[in-house]
Amino acid sequence: MSWKLIEKARSFLKEEQGTIRKDFGGKTSVALIYPNTYYIGMSNLGFQNIYYLFNSFSDVVCERSFLPNEEDLIEHNRTSTPLFSLESQKPIKEFDIIAFSISFESDFLNLLKILNLSRIKFKTKERNLSDPLIIAGGIAPTSNPEPIAEFVDLFVMGEAEEVLEIFLKNYKSAKTEANNKEDFLGYFDSAKEVYIPSFLEVSYNKDGTVKKFRNKKERKKNVIIGRVNDLNSTETVSRILTSNTEFSNMYLVEVARGCSRCCKFCLIGNLSGEGRYRNANNLLFSIENGLRLTKKIGLLGSSISDHPEFDFLCKSLIGKEIIPSISSIRFEGLKDPLLELLTEKGQNSLTLAPEGGSERIRTLIGKPLKEETILDKAQYAVARGILNLKLYFLVGLPGERWDDIEAIVDLVKKIKHRMVEEAKERARLGKITSSISSFIPKPFTPFQWHSMEEVARLNEKLTFLRKSLRSVSNISVTTDVPKWSYVQAMLSRGDRRVSEVLLKTLDNNGNWYKSFRELNINPDFYNYRDREEEELFPWDFINNGFSKDSLLLKYRITKKEISA
Ligand code: SF4
Known part of the structure; x- marks a missing residue:
């Protein structure tokens, strides 16, 4: 064990108010992992909530762990120190359950880095009863768990509050009664919100699309996304305060x-x-x-x-x-x-999301904001003392034309013009920051049938926007990198075969494009294809409470509006 790493863990703990400390004696131990750095993980309220929920059971001890930063990773490797928990610095591999809380698909690769650092075998089929149970939850795997389905023993889908008690009860029974891994996992299968990938067989058509799902256990019709109906029965608040987060204390x-x-x-x-x-x-x-x-x-x-x-x-x-x-x-x-x-409290910045530059595109994407509303509201906010605005836009939206891109420039300039008018009264002109991202069509949305815009075209649009807006005083612009959005889109919409890309990319030190070449996998299949209406999607065995037909109807209407 590296003393330097232990000291680092202790220095994080010293800064915290609210750390939960429990002894391990006879309790079910859970290592709760955020697959990114401490700073990012501790900024996530969902992660803090699960930490509190696990520890609210008297027979459970839950400790946290995070992906080490680059410098600490080198130290782990140099000293052969396996990943350990923050609170007691116990190796992750010694916990009963390892629970990943995953908000972003871009952290899927970090899940493998963490298993590697913890000396745990990657695939669920390679692990047995002597290994910890690997579970995952969070919005990224809830919308599509398939790219990491080979690595996770079971997923808790959706909001966890109402399923944790039965999950822990099942764990205790399985631990004392099960003879083998399949038998062990079978104890969890009755919960509707639990998805066990090894119990679901997926077959593919010759063209690579999903042919069908077969539930090997025949007990479950489909998996549902857990939701707390009455939020007043729960309280979700920060449980630990620290200066080492985006929200600093x-x-x-x-x-x-x-x-x-x-x-x-x-x-x-x-x-x-x-x-x-x-x-x-x-x-x-x-x-x-x-x-x-x-x-x-x-x-x-x-x-x-x-x-x-x-x-x-x-x-x-x-x-x-x-x-x-x-x-x-x-x-x-x-x-x-x-x-x-x-403004009474001195706040002078606000973040707002027009998403699209023109009324036409905003209507197409289902956010029909009138330009006059945007301008009037922005001006009113400035008049009341909010001097700086951060504005979010998307490019590559379905049905987008070049004049919709130009409309982003016009809209930002018009907002600035209104700010200038107000500044005459106040003698102070604030700033506009435009943050522009590439649109990724997401599962469970009406755009799940739609293709992502090609990277070259996204680059062209973003370059135009940067050039057009950066030359204007008091306006700054930040844009994402489309070639990484392309990777994210594959992780967001991919199937189980993406797990091989993840493993290869771990070997290739994060070089996704080298992995695509070496595996002869072309993510265009996941990203650039308009999908047939009747296509079965990798996430279609999950029931989120809305019918696929209702989404398809909205998509058809949008397509008609685009071609009108
Ligand atoms: S659906 Fe999403 S983008 Fe639209 S208002 Fe709600 S949170 Fe905002």
Whole structure:
């Protein structure tokens, strides 16, 4: 064991408020892993929530672990130190259960790095009862677990709150009664939210598309995505405060899950179900608890400004000693008392997402915002003291034309013009940061049939936008790298055969394109193909509560609108 690495773990712990410490004696031990660095993992409220939920069982001890940064990876390798948990520095391999919380497909490769560093065999079929049980959850594998299905023993799909108790009970029974791995996994199969990849056989057509799924156990019709119906029965807040996160000692309070607007491109709106909200009084109670620890309070959730008591919530916070941060505000939600709350506390920046530059493209993607609404709301926010705006846009959207790209430039300039008008009154001009990303069609959305735009064309569009916007004063622009979006699209929409690409890329030190060449795999198959209406998708055995037909209907309507 490297003392340097142990000291590093202890230095993280020293900075934390709220670390849970338990002894191991006779308890089920869980190593909860975020497959990225401590800084990124501890910024994730879902990860903190699962840590708390596991530890709320008296017969469970849950400790955390993360992907070491580059420097620490070198130290692990130099000293042959296996990955260990943060709290007790116990090797990961010695835990009963290893639970991965995965928010982004781009972290799938890190799952393999972590198994490698923990000296655990990669594939579920290579491991036996003496190995820890490897489980995974989080929005990335819930929308499509197949690219990592060969590596994970079982997935907990969707929200975990209501399934953990039965999962842990099944684990105890399996541990004492099962004779072999298949028998062991069989103990979990009755839970609807549990997906066991080795129990599902997938066959393929000659053209490479999925032919059919066969459930080897015949007990389960399909897997469903777990959802907490009444969010008021749970409280999701920061459990550990530390300066080593993106939110630095901010107490996060989850306000909502899901979204009723179902914009056609959005995974959250389509996967997580209708908007569910915690009562304002419950939220105020959580906020009061947070204020005992810190003044920095962050309200999180999709489309928070749709909360039915949002105005009451904001009014209740005005006048309190609090530094608020509020995510996911829609343009229509830019009004008082929200703006009064933010500016009273000195906040002068906001993030907003027009997504598309023209009304035409916004309507096509199901976010039909009028340009006048965007301009009026942006101007009003500036007039109330929000000087800086961060604006999110997507390129490569279905039905997009070149004039929709030019419209992004026009819209940003028009917003700036409105800011300049306001600045005359205030003698201070703020900044606009435009953040532009390549669109990836996601599973479970109406665009799951649609192809991704080719990388060369995305580069052309992004280059145009950078050139057009960077020359304008007080406007900056950041864009993603389409060749990495292409990899992400494969991980998002791929099937089980992508697992070989992941293994090869681990061997190739992260060089995806070398792996494609060596395996003779062409991800164009996953990315650039408009899919047939009747095609079976790798994630079609999962039931998210909406019918595939209803998504197809929306896609057909969009295609008609595009060709009109
Ligand atoms: S983009 Fe925003 S408003 Fe639209 S579905 Fe997603 S979370 Fe809801």
